[in-house]
Amino acid sequence: MRLKHLFMMLVAIIATTSCIDNMHPKENKKKAEEVTETATDFKFWTWMTADASRTDESYTTEFKKYSDNGIDAVLINTNADADLLGRLTPLAVNEGLEVHAWMFTMNRPGDSIAMQHPEWYVVNRNGESSFETRPYVDYYQFLCPTRKESREHVLGLIDKMSKVEGVTSFHLDYIRFPDVFLPIGLLPKYDLVQDEELAEYDFCYCDACIAKFEEEHHKNPLESHNTAIDMEWKQFRLNQIKAVVDDAYKIVHENGKLLTGAVFPYPEMADHMVRQRWDKWNIDVVLPMIYNNFYNEEIDWIGFATRQGVKDLEGSDTELHTGIYVPEMSPEQLKEAINQAKDNGAKGAAFFDGNALTDEQLAVIKSFKSE
Numbered sequence: 001m002r003l004k005h006l007f008m009m010l011v012a013i014i015a016t017t018s019c020i021d022n023m024h025p026k027e028n029k030k031k032a033e034e035v036t037e038t039a040t041d042f043k044f045w046t047w048m049t050a051d052a053s054r055t056d057e058s059y060t061t062e063f064k065k066y067s068d069n070g071i072d073a074v075l076i077n078t079n080a081d082a083d084l085l086g087r088l089t090p091l092a093v094n095e096g097l098e099v100h101a102w103m104f105t106m107n108r109p110g111d112s113i114a115m116q117h118p119e120w121y122v123v124n125r126n127g128e129s130s131f132e133t134r135p136y137v138d139y140y141q142f143l144c145p146t147r148k149e150s151r152e153h154v155l156g157l158i159d160k161m162s163k164v165e166g167v168t169s170f171h172l173d174y175i176r177f178p179d180v181f182l183p184i185g186l187l188p189k190y191d192l193v194q195d196e197e198l199a200e201y202d203f204c205y206c207d208a209c210i211a212k213f214e215e216e217h218h219k220n221p222l223e224s225h226n227t228a229i230d231m232e233w234k235q236f237r238l239n240q241i242k243a244v245v246d247d248a249y250k251i252v253h254e255n256g257k258l259l260t261g262a263v264f265p266y267p268e269m270a271d272h273m274v275r276q277r278w279d280k281w282n283i284d285v286v287l288p289m290i291y292n293n294f295y296n297e298e299i300d301w302i303g304f305a306t307r308q309g310v311k312d313l314e315g316s317d318t319e320l321h322t323g324i325y326v327p328e329m330s331p332e333q334l335k336e337a338i339n340q341a342k343d344n345g346a347k348g349a350a351f352f353d354g355n356a357l358t359d360e361q362l363a364v365i366k367s368f369k370s371e
């Protein structure tokens with residue numbers, strides 16, 4: 001934890017000194033104070049997916065629209081394309097935006113290297129691999145966090161993407177197992193009832209996981225009469241994801257960057273639904289996707305889930321910024337959602353996604369910056 005402090009201080013010092021380098025010495029002190037003050041403001045982010053065929057001009061227009069409306073940071077998904085991220089980063093930075101390298105981490109749909117290794121994929125309790133039997137949707141192709149080769153592949157991608165010049169963080173997404181339980185609001189869409197942990201959505205029973213678990217606990221989960229109440233088996237899987245995150249943290253910090261991640265609404269919910277216990281991770285910023293409509297919840301639930309996560313992170317150095325799903329929100333609801341996040345201890349809010357933000361919603365975001 002001390003190292004983390006040191007790193008954050010260094011980042012702050014570098015940011016401050018690089019700003020004051022070209023200034024008159026007398027102005028240095030004043031400017032440094034202003035920089036520190038700005039850094040503590042409530043921060044706005046947006047997720048966005050890049051398309052290599054678009055022109056630089058069209059991206060500059062998009063980035064300018066965000067920065068003109070109070071957005072501070074963009075999380076850009078380039079599908080692990082470092083060249084594309086390298087092309088877009090200076091355009092965004094020129095418009096005053098921070099850039100975060102957003103990447104699907106354990107879920108790697110269409111990953112051409114991974115696809116050559118069917119054994120790298122997670123296996124469910126029925127023995128089916130997500131290489132060919134994909135849970136829920138065709139793009140669910142999760143890699144095993146335990147197997148040496150698959151985790152090294154993922155960490156290699158993280159290293160590559162976090163080396164891109166000018167990015168502030170590497171942003172983990174799908175850093176988890178497939179959903180054991182889908183969000184309740186999505187169940188009707190899949191015509192599903194999930195009253196218990198169903199074998200076809202319960203992963204990872206691959207050879208590498210079973211062997212490592214047997215070595216540690218001297219039992220085989222496949223022989224358990226009820227895997228849902230085998231706490232060592234659940235903890236093992238939480239730990240395997242944490243181990244990938246903690247290794248990612250070391251890698252991105254060695255590359256001089258921060259680690260951020262999109263996670264489930266609050267730690268115990270994330271644990272229950274997708275085997276993700278993010279309050280125990282080494283990570284600089286978490287952006288829980290507190291998408292109330294996915295869970296048939298109202299706007300005030302955004303406040304509840306934010307507060308829960310903030311409390312669970314007490315004593316750690318991890319910041320929480322609330323993720324908000326904007327497509328089904330009126331401008332008034334968006335304002336209320338941001339206030340719920342702000343009043344309950346979040347340091348910022350991230351919007352999913354940039355494309356969906358309407359002019360009216362952008363005006364709401366902007367109004368927070370002129371308060």
Ligand SMILES: [Zn+2]
Binds near residue numbers: 122
């Ligand atoms: Zn496995």
